[in-house]
Amino acid sequence: MDYTQAFAISAAGMTVERTRVDVAAINLANANTVQDARDGVYRPLRAVARTTGPASFAGLVDAGVSDAPGLSLPALPNVTVEAADVAPRMVYEPGHPFANTKGFVAYPGVDSAVEMVTMMSATRAYEANVSAMNTARTMALKALDIGGTT
Numbered sequence: 001m002d003y004t005q006a007f008a009i010s011a012a013g014m015t016v017e018r019t020r021v022d023v024a025a026i027n028l029a030n031a032n033t034v035q036d037a038r039d040g041v042y043r044p045l046r047a048v049a050r051t052t053g054p055a056s057f058a059g060l061v062d063a064g065v066s067d068a069p070g071l072s073l074p075a076l077p078n079v080t081v082e083a084a085d086v087a088p089r090m091v092y093e094p095g096h097p098f099a100n101t102k103g104f105v106a107y108p109g110v111d112s113a114v115e116m117v118t119m120m121s122a123t124r125a126y127e128a129n130v131s132a133m134n135t136a137r138t139m140a141l142k143a144l145d146i147g148g149t150t
Contacts, residue, residue: 003140010133012076017129019047019079020122024115031110034098041088042108049077086110 023045030042052075086109094103 003136006136007133008076010129010136013129014126014133016047016049016077016079017122017126019081021119021126023047023081024119024122027108027110027115028112028119030108031112031115032107034096034105034107041106042110043083044086044108044110045081046084047079048082049079051075051077084109 027044030044033042035041088106089109090104091107092103093099093105096105099105
């Protein structure tokens with residue numbers, strides 16, 4: 001059995017989850033930043049994972065069956081960071097230097113609760129990928145031990 005596929009899948013998952021944690025941390029760090037009208041308001045970011053292979057489960061099964069002799073590695077996700085299209089949060093602060101003519105200041109539309117949940121779920125998923133990789137490594141080492149004694 002080729003364990004490099006299991007390692008590659010876990011590594012791709014860890015890359016996606018690490019990016020999700022990084023993006024959530026950036027969004028939380030910029031949740032209360034204010035910029036003037038020329039530069040615009042910070043737009044929250046989102047980590048988007050996409051695959052280039054078959055989109056449906058049936059497509060994945062068909063692709064696996066067609067490649068049955070070699071059973072190739074499934075399409076791994078590529079993660080990109082994109083700006084979310086979220087309206088800024090308007091706060092009434094007439095004394096603020098960046099307030100508009102009506103006294104409102106535009107803050108980024110970052111929802112702290114959503115970002116914290118994203119960070120926690122990404123951390124748990126990262127830990128699950130580490131556990132899967134460690135299990136595959138242990139299985140590979142045990143297979144070598146068994147194969148070496150015969």
